Amino acid sequence: MKKYSEALLAGSKLNLNVRMKEVRSDISAGMYSAIPILSPSDFPQYDxxxxxxxxxxxxxxxxxxxxxxxxxxxxxxxxxxxxxxxxxxxxxxxxxxxxxxxxxxxxxxxxxxxxxxxxxxxxxxxxxxxxxxxxRKGEDLKTGDKIIDRGQRIMPWHIPAFIETGIEKVNVFDLKIGVLSTGDEIVSGKVKNASAPMLQSLIVRDGFNSVFLGNVEDNVEKISNVIRSFEGDLLIVTGGSGPSSTDLMDSILQNLGQIIFHGIRMKPGRTTGLALVNDKPIFTISGLPVAALIAYENVIRPLIFNWLSIKETRPNIVKGELTRSIFNNEAMKMFVRVRLSNKDGKIYVDPLRTTGSGIINSVINADGYLIIDENVEGYQEGQLVEVKLIG
Amino acid sequence: MKKYSEALLAGSKLNLNVRMKEVRSDISAGMYSAIPILSPSDFPQYDxxxxxxxxxxxxxxxxxxxxxxxxxxxxxxxxxxxxxxxxxxxxxxxxxxxxxxxxxxxxxxxxxxxxxxxxxxxxxxxxxxxxxxxxRKGEDLKTGDKIIDRGQRIMPWHIPAFIETGIEKVNVFDLKIGVLSTGDEIVSGKVKNASAPMLQSLIVRDGFNSVFLGNVEDNVEKISNVIRSFEGDLLIVTGGSGPSSTDLMDSILQNLGQIIFHGIRMKPGRTTGLALVNDKPIFTISGLPVAALIAYENVIRPLIFNWLSIKETRPNIVKGELTRSIFNNEAMKMFVRVRLSNKDGKIYVDPLRTTGSGIINSVINADGYLIIDENVEGYQEGQLVEVKLIG
Incomplete structure (x- = not known):
């Protein structure tokens, strides 16, 4: 098992082949500019x-x-x-x-x-x-002024700048992310597939294209076929990533390509893995919703952003006072769901239950998570801590 | 001209007739739950x-x-x-x-x-x-636990809770917002319509349905017809709202319905108005992109959220130190675009140019805005101020 930072470092060394497509600038909000866009003219064009x-x-x-x-x-x-x-x-x-x-x-x-x-x-x-x-002519935008950078997400207010300077088309990243769910219990319907639609919603929220490749039983040949014939750019496979005897993914991925890492000292999400097949990144994550969510938000998304040079546009860290002590006795990177409250102008951080990576309720009610590093044993009540906002 | 707070108060007294629709729970992320949803079963259903x-x-x-x-x-x-x-x-x-x-x-x-x-x-x-x-059985969700409230936006992590507790359909708000652009100069193509696609993108970002009703020239009959036959729930009309001699909207709206307010002591966005026609709210705003943006974000959106009991899910206020003094010598509510920077763990607030409501560049480069109330004359360099984040 790799440390979280080691896993991200190993992943960041891969390349993601990114396709671009040209779209009409007036409907481009939410996508990512694939090139820096400079103003082709002055605006206003006259005094x-x-x-x-x-x-x-x-x-x-x-x-x-x-x-x-x-x-x-x-x-x-x-x-x-x-x-x-x-x-x-x-x-x-x-x-x-x-x-x-x-x-x-x-x-x-x-x-x-x-x-x-x-x-x-x-x-x-x-x-x-x-x-x-x-x-004055050019007081808003001068010819050559940068309107948007490569990897920057196009926001609604970029559109008037495109339109007013005569930019009718923009090049955006055309990233197709596949989601494949594996497991006999999901194919049989004994367990409902709650993770795949969540992952697809996260992908859409982030402005990428999502393709569901279906539920496939724990069968080396069938799973291998889906992975081999995948036509998108990046694949997320849920299930089959755990240490149980039914774990097939390692052998499948070793056979089809190269495993970059499997297992991260983080909780939830410790079964998260990354492989490279036909030059495409394949993430393997738990099928349990909370573990899948934490893996997406803290491993998959940061790596995609890294590969595409996408910058987070917003600071999403809040500081507050911890309402009760929490401990990290497993030397794992812990993602502790917390609620924030505001009293007398002070922000308080209230940790929710941390056990059970299946506890989706802890996410529904959370405002963010407190991240405890592997080498930190915990935080004391009253301590000022940083919380990463969810959403 | 009403004060900003008076305008919002007057608007908040209206009712917006909200339709609902039933959608599949697995594709409901980004929409707003129209009713509180309680868990119909325990999850896990067994130990x-x-x-x-x-x-x-x-x-x-x-x-x-x-x-x-x-x-x-x-x-x-x-x-x-x-x-x-x-x-x-x-x-x-x-x-x-x-x-x-x-x-x-x-x-x-x-x-x-x-x-x-x-x-x-x-x-x-x-x-x-x-x-x-x-x-344990029910440790995640017990029968009757609230999964989501009325007016709460469905996030990707609500979906596993729906699926795991057997909720296959959810009722969501089905709000259709029309955008109508008026002005001879837009119809003739002498001026490009940069605001309408921005407004549509803002509406989609906020999880509502957007319908563009086209560009219509400054003609009482033509504009009246479009407004009268509008089948959506809420209409935003750009242009024709200013004090110039070509202003037709007041007479049109007075004739078709009732004007709630027209003109707000805010800058940009001072020509913003609200009327009621056939029990539907009709907003009239400037066609200039920045004024339209500020009006949407600070008047239209807050009123829609109020009418639908939608709560902002995230704190989006950041505090920082002002890098130079700014003044409000017009006794207007000022929305000053600012950039944030971080140095030595301290946040600095750098005001961008405040004149010219057409300066879209000031928004592209802004991280948020500093709001100065009508009765505040300004803020001094070094003062701690609150910034509302954009986006």
């Missing part, structure tokens, strides 16, 4: 008005005030998207609306409420600074 | 072994030790899902595998490594406590 008002030369209205209106000749009206052939000369102005292109000659916009139309003239009651109320 | 080993009567092996093996008669072998007709009598044991039902008479399981099969007998080298290595 535009940030308000409804009047485009002026700021010099003409330097002395404007409530008691000293300056009268400018009105030479036109400019709406958003209007082709702009107006030119503002000395003591002239044009009506302009939010987002419209500032006409040649003008270098500031007076707000509507600071002006009054009087026939062919406009009285200006307030002076403006140069470029006041103007959004 | 089961937590390890591979031998089911014993703990009294029989009280004196077992490495130098004092206790010999028990082997009466059978029990795999997961086996119908259990074995009975363990005095000085008897049965081989048992992880997850299998503990046979009648037995009240503890000795681990494989603490025993040795010798023909028809098993030598036990270690004593066990009563119920040791046994997962």
């Amino acid at each position: 535009r008005s940030a308000v409804d008002g009047f485009a002026v030369r700021y010099e003409d209205v330097l002395s404007a005030g409530l008691n000293n209106p300056i009268s400018l000749k009105l030479v036109g009206s400019i709406h958003v998207g209007d082709a702009n052939n107006i030119r503002i000369g000395k003591n002239q102005c044009a009506e302009i609306f939010t987002g419209a292109e500032v006409p040649e000659g003008a270098d500031a916009v007076v707000m509507q409420e600071d002006a009054e139309i009087e026939g062919e003239y406009v009285a200006i009651f307030r002076k403006v600074k140069k470029f006041q109320n103007i959004g | 089961r072994s937590a390890v591979d080993g031998f089911a014993v009567r703990y009294e029989d092996v009280l004196s077992a030790g490495l130098n004092n093996p206790i010999s028990l008669k082997l009466v059978g072998s029990i795999h997961v899902g086996d119908a259990n007709n074995i009975r363990i009598g005095k000085n008897q044991c049965a081989e048992i595998f992880t997850g299998a039902e503990v046979p009648e008479g037995a009240d503890a399981v000795v681990m494989q490594e603490d025993a040795e099969i010798e023909g028809e007998y098993v030598a036990i080298f270690r004593k066990v406590k009563k119920f040791q290595n046994i997962g």
